[in-house]
Amino acid sequence: MTHPLDYLPSAQEVGTYDGPALAGNFSDLHPPLTQRQAIIESQRCLYCFDAPCVEACPSEIDVPSFIRQINEGNINGAAQTILEANILGGSCARVCPTEILCEQSCVRNHDAECQPVLIGLLQRHATDHMQFDGHPFKRASATGRHIAVVGAGPAGLSCAHRLALLGHRVTIFEAEAKPGGLNEYGIARYKMTDDFARREVEFLLEVGGIDIEYGQRLGENVTLGELRERFDSVFLGLGLGASRALMLSDEDATGSLAAVDYIKLLRQTNDLGQLPVARRCIVIGAGNTAIDMATQMARLGASEVTLVYRRGLEAMSATHHEQEIAKANGVRMLTWAQPDQVLLDEQGRVSGMRFARTRAEERGLALTGEHVDIPADAIFKAIGQGFESQSLTDATAAELARDGERIRIDDHFQTSMAGVYAGGDCVAPGQDLTVQAVQHGKLAAHAIHQALIARQEAA
Template structure:
């Protein structure tokens, strides 16, 4: 996929110099800073920050542990609810979740307690002699998990804790899902994502098979027949199309594909980097793409969105990151045409200005052309096709809501014994922290359903 950019020059500088641009977005707290920050917490009863956390972390309790110099205790409090507490401390939009709910978040205080940085401090500095959680006695049951991303691995870990055996099937060559392939490199630098997975797997009872793609060399019917339950943590692998002529031309590609290549690159200096780039989209992925291009040395990066700033799904914090990197943001412009040069390569895009009329987005007829050596689309993703609708198969029996799998309140799909969670289910916010919660809650539902069946089958 990134081969479509082969004609572009490589990033300027050396791998070592470029790597310095992809260190942590925010430096960690020192022990002294953590002590001072933890002292700001009021340890509220029925803390609003805890209620705002999708995984239900007892924020006040873990911060009190930090204040009392009990780092391991703080980390355990976090990991009990969110086994991906380390990565979520770095990538979670705390500014619209726990920190937004903090009672210190008012003008007189100036800022809320820095919960995300305190969570990172606890996880990064905890020194466990072994895995902090023990497996329950074996139930003799084995569950298949499809997808080794945050939802699938969170489900696998909780099932292992409950005494079940777990076999994870992953399409790629590494585990981690979005954390490994889809997060901006400056948010999860180095091999942090893999270290976190290794820690998670150290509980035991979980095995992973790679190169296994559902609907290709892995069939849901086989999993359903061979395992006591199946959890689908498929993510959203298919990038949506613009629907424009020239969309497959060299120089136009999905932002997520470039980000994945960037995260796996052994030599950043070898990456093709456009001098001028357009990023189409309004979410955090669009911001990640634009900022990383600037860090790689692109001269001019323009993010284009068809609505206004207030409608952008990227958080205000993310938008400020883009602005500090001198990313140009052009709102009220809808993609109209891909402009190609004489060799059939991208040379820019034509947009049509938009506006709201009676609450509806309409085109105005005014045309804008932006020159670019490459265009990256970050307009959302959908689920890849799992099955041929004309062929029989259990995949066809899954109910869908738009382009996601429909589940009930306990993450059960329409197929008995098959559960799903994370970005592939509706409703969903496409947040890592929410995917972790889905996996955890689905594991509890699987466990309870399996025990209920066993009790029903037991002779009276």
């Protein structure tokens, strides 16, 4: 497969790391606990009755219960407690910013204790070591209802699984060739290693009653109008697939690329040594995608990686923990700098970028009049994602009420259109986390189920 950065040297040619070192750079960021470590860590939990960690968990996992079950040696019980609340609990244990969620709220999170209970690693321990004789979830009796789910990402998969448990038949329409969404294509490789994302989806589908049709992109070869006619309800778990532009001339020049496109390539490759690597690169953005992109380029062997943000570090949406990961990998953070001009060489390829210096004023961000040029072989844009423009262009989809580009929903995840629900990143901004998308899908499934039952009783 050709790639827009194929003119760059490969990681093998850059030669910063050999094969084993490259593999090591993309092994688990946080190695899993051993059985002994898990038992010792589980004993630190106070099993609080009104546990603040549960309140802080977007998917409402009963944290004290599953940790107590680990301590008692009941791994299957712990896993079931987790999965009943969050069917993607294994991936969430790997990618959730637990440092600002459950672990931040842990009652042991104070100076005398040094650190909170390692809830994320304990959750991973339980879901990694579960060994059920049969599938732990059983479907209810068939209802005869058939629901369409658009998108096989965390929100769509969670919704489909819960609907299947409730006895409904589900068909998922997925644009890509594999399920998993962000977990499969968009998470840093050192956070979600090997083929875990695939295995987790396979486990989820074992409940039965769920079919996936691949290569089905809303607005291209399937429309919302068609789905409303064919199915009893529709859930939209679209995610945000289109990268935002800088609105600069030459920003699409050779050597300039959306960070999510490179991360997708990185996650799908079998040979890290063959990936194109920019010895000097710039990453523009302030979120987790920007951090992931910068850190991974450094781990591939780039000698200079500069992450640039137009405000200060404290305003970055990436957590302090994520920022420290980037710094530990040698990423340079340049703040108070706004993209101003893409610099090109004689062949029309990226040679760097000019940034306008900024400062905070009472009315907002202002330019100082100063500029700084940074040489680079490639520029990666990570300034956020939006809807792919054609997703909601058919006559029916165009009628959906929106808040900006996000789909408007009520408290039950129903859109402005009867029988159509939505959740995950495509609805009004929240935490934009995998765990939140899972919760949206689960709650939307229950709302769909209740609406269908009410419709049946009224008939």
